[in-house]
Amino acid sequence: MPPDNDRATRMSLFLLAGIATLDIINTVDHYPAEDEELRASARRISAGGNALNAARVLTGLGHRAELLALLADDDGGGRIRAELDAERVGHRYAPLAAGVTPTSYVALSAANGSRTIIHYRDLPELRYAHFRAVPIERFDWLHFEGRNVAETEAMLRHARKRLLDQPISLEIEKPRPDIERLMPYADVLIFSRAYALARGHTQAAELLAAMRPHAPRASLVCAWGEAGAWALATNRQLAREAVHAPAVKAGQTVDTLGAGDAFNAGLIAALATGATLDEALARAVALAGHKVTAHGFAHLGKARPS
Numbered sequence: 426m427p428p429d430n431d432r433a434t435r436m437s438l439f440l441l442a443g444i445a446t447l448d449i450i451n452t453v454d455h456y457p458a459e460d461e462e463l464r465a466s467a468r469r470i471s472a473g474g475n476a477l478n479a480a481r482v483l484t485g486l487g488h489r490a491e492l493l494a495l496l497a498d499d500d501g502g503g504r505i506r507a508e509l510d511a512e513r514v515g516h517r518y519a520p521l522a523a524g525v526t527p528t529s530y531v532a533l534s535a536a537n538g539s540r541t542i543i544h545y546r547d548l549p550e551l552r553y554a555h556f557r558a559v560p561i562e563r564f565d566w567l568h569f570e571g572r573n574v575a576e577t578e579a580m581l582r583h584a585r586k587r588l589l590d591q592p593i594s595l596e597i598e599k600p601r602p603d604i605e606r607l608m609p610y611a612d613v614l615i616f617s618r619a620y621a622l623a624r625g626h627t628q629a630a631e632l633l634a635a636m637r638p639h640a641p642r643a644s645l646v647c648a649w650g651e652a653g654a655w656a657l658a659t660n661r662q663l664a665r666e667a668v669h670a671p672a673v674k675a676g677q678t679v680d681t682l683g684a685g686d687a688f689n690a691g692l693i694a695a696l697a698t699g700a701t702l703d704e705a706l707a708r709a710v711a712l713a714g715h716k717v718t719a720h721g722f723a724h725l726g727k728a729r730p731s
């Protein structure tokens with residue numbers, strides 16, 4: 426995408442489709458061994474979920490974000506809505522469903538900031554029928570979590586038909602049956618290290634090259650934690666080699682929970698406001714590097730729109 430001075434100063438309106446969770450985060454001084462009993466030194470309860478976290482980071486950067494996630498009609502759902510309101514993340518299109526709020530039990534190691542997640546869910550997934558009710562033309566950018574392949578494909582197809590030139594980004598975090606079917610619909614595909622490793626790729630650039638046939642026209646991105654991130658520009662730009670942005674160490678790593686979500690938000694915020702793919706990659710890596718230096722996301726909120 427060429428730099429665009431007009432867009433660079435503008436704040437954008439994002440729609441983020443994915444999940445909302447309640448995270449119960451126990452800080453432990455080291456990661457426990459199996460069958461060990463361990464006392465947590467701190468406990469924090471927070472709304473979470475990839476789309477929700479990305480939405481709150483975008484809002485903190487000065488953009489506007491609407492979350493499209495199914496919210497349960499229980500206490501957890503109420504708590505999530507209250508947090509979204511407090512952080513000025515929109516949820517007017519988020520449907521309410523009878524059920525239990527998806528909950529993540531997180532062991533956050535004070536030794537190195539690693540987060541180990543046990544996720545419990547017993548709530549239906551977001552469906553095409555929910556998405557169809559959203560006036561997507563209003564948005565500057567649509568971002569999707571790659572889950573529930575059949576329903577997400579229907580959403581993406583609908584978006585492709587209805588949108589003019591608003592970009593679509595798609596996060597591929599976990600291998601799921603037929604997930605490749607979603608890839609051709611996206612302008613920007615963001616792969617996780619976990620996905621790469623599950624596909625047998627031990628290097629990000631190798632994964633991106635292997636994914637190229639699934640999405641010939643998309644920009645492909647893969648973040649690799651402390652090794653930084655790689656991006657492969659679209660074939661239209663005749664890019665053969667992935668570019669690399671090294672990780673930015675902004676302080677001691679205390680909390681990696683949601684670092685990938687901050688990376689995604691940083692990337693799409695930069696692209697939406699006219700940055701080149703290389704610039705956006707560097708800004709995303711810097712934002713993720715900043716994220717891990719403190720708990721939660723509030724410390725990212727002081728930055729101007731990027």
Ligand code: FRU
Nearest residue numbers: 446448473474475529682683
């Ligand atoms: C972090 C996160 C947590 C959530 C989990 C869901 O990336 O979004 O907030 O509990 O992942 O997979």
